[in-house]
Amino acid sequence: MTQLSDITIKDIDVLVIGGGTAGPMAAITAKEKDPKASVMLLEKANVKRSGAISMGMDGLNNAVIPGHATPEQYTKEITIANDGIVLQKGVLEYAERSFYMIQKLDNWGVYFQKDETGEYDVKKVHHLGTYVLPMPEGHNIKKILYRRLRRNRVVVENRYQAIRLLKDDTGTVSGCIAVGTRDAEVIVIRAKAVVLCTGAAGRIGLPASGYLYGTYENPTNCGDGHSMAYHVGAELSGLECYQINPLLKDYNGPACAYVTGPLGGYTANANGDRFIECDYWSGQMMMEFYNELQSGNGPVFLKLDHLAEETIQEIEQVLHTNERPSRGRFHDGRGNDYRTKMVEMHISEIGFCAGHSASGVWINEKGETTVPGLYGAGDMASIPHSYMLGAFVYGDICGENAVEFARHRDLPKLDEAFILSERDRILAPLKREDGIPPNQFEYKLRRLVNDYLQPPKITKKMDIGLQRLKDMERDIEFLYARDPHELLRANEAQHVLDCALMAAKASMYRQESRWGLYHHYVDHPETNNEDWFCHVQLYKDENNEMACKKRPIDPYVIELDEEEKTAYQKMRIQKVS
């Protein structure tokens, strides 16, 4: 019989899960606010090079800088870009703290582009306002974060995958159970407060290339946090508002409206003509992109071949050294040269990512999920279009609030029976003699997502998809791992399956079309504000079944003008008559 005493238990005040962008900031802030508190940063890879910004970031996409933009204007723009379905208080909170965070990062040594007068060199990419701030030296941002983690004495545990959150008998989160990715050691981290920062769910759909890891998102971001939040009873929101992004065909780097747009590059059709007013990523923009791909004018291209040599060199310098630096190598292999021809583009697989769209674990303006003691930040949490700076801001908010929550709480009691049964469940694939390898399980699952769940969404297809995915739940007990690494993949695949089921459930619940391509529901082609001007919350009901419900939109703190409301509906360029 296994005893709890056989399992390593670590006690900590604040546990932060995920060491990419939001996570380090949450951990650092928690220590800054209360240096006596113990703070652990748990990371599936290594915090030195983990998460969406493992190789840095080429700029801020949503900087709200006095003199260029106001928090009110930004909140309006994000409200409009999301067809009104936002927690405005949450967006405004971000916007109001945005400049403070830029200054904080600037003080830490992150270099933001400045003009000849020493002011931030902000560029216009969005439809209405001006928010894009280049970071030409952005490749070193992880190093800067790492230094701060060390200086603040955050306890870093690398190479542990968190599998399930724990809660006490009051329903308050009390830590997590995790497994070592190299030794399959199961450990328990008992914590007074937990901040989830596990990034996007980027492995739901299968990239068109068929390569499992050729995803838009860093594939370590597979929805661990979405799955953990769901199982512990938290609500998730807007999951039907998929993330789908414009990419270079076959290469999973963004085509980069934010980098090339301000320098004169744009998205064009096969004739070299612009067809969208604004390259800022929104569902409406993606709808026009999709329509053009399907039309006689397709496919779609990134057009730079009209630019001056020095401009192209500047673009190459940024795009080929930052964020996704293997892009240059990809172009070399294909003989692509920005100077001489347009580069083919395509659309990404589906995913959940609040960084770019609006789907994730529901949080309010304090970073609180619907479960006490559990906070969320970054691509995983529901504040829309938050990008890297939003991850930092909400990491900061969560760190502050989580350490305060922990201060008023004793070390929680552990649920021994739950921990022991989870340990057996987690390790089961290693105990089998043979069975289904995780890679085959995951390939099939993600192929089904592409076949049945990606837009255009059709009820009958999603019905079949949901059934096929539920059939796959029965395969879990046959998953087979030969070593701890394959066990990591087996556990990830189960989280991916949870996310795929959530995508289907939420999509079928919202019986209208909204957010352009993100929720293009063929059976319900119109936007229906009368019935569906609301959030869709997904949660685990009392029978442990996946369920959805409506959540009314909180009254706006900033009203929109009638004309502004439709600004993002008019994406397609009107032909001059």
Added chain:
Amino acid sequence: MPTANQITMVPVVVDNDKCIADKGCRTCIDVCPLDVLWIDEKTGKAHMRYDECWYCMPCEADCPTDAVTVNIPYLLR
């Protein structure tokens, strides 16, 4: 359930003459987000053990002896 061993060309290539993993270096293994680089027990050098690459390049960028090259996976090339 019978299984098969299929061959795969991997994207990350390590130059064994330059690699100093046998002297204790673990840089590329440490930084790989997907944890696909391991020590080859026969040579003591680093090698790509699992074809699960995001071609993100920390392994190449951080290698102290320039032993690592990241290629684009064949399916994408």
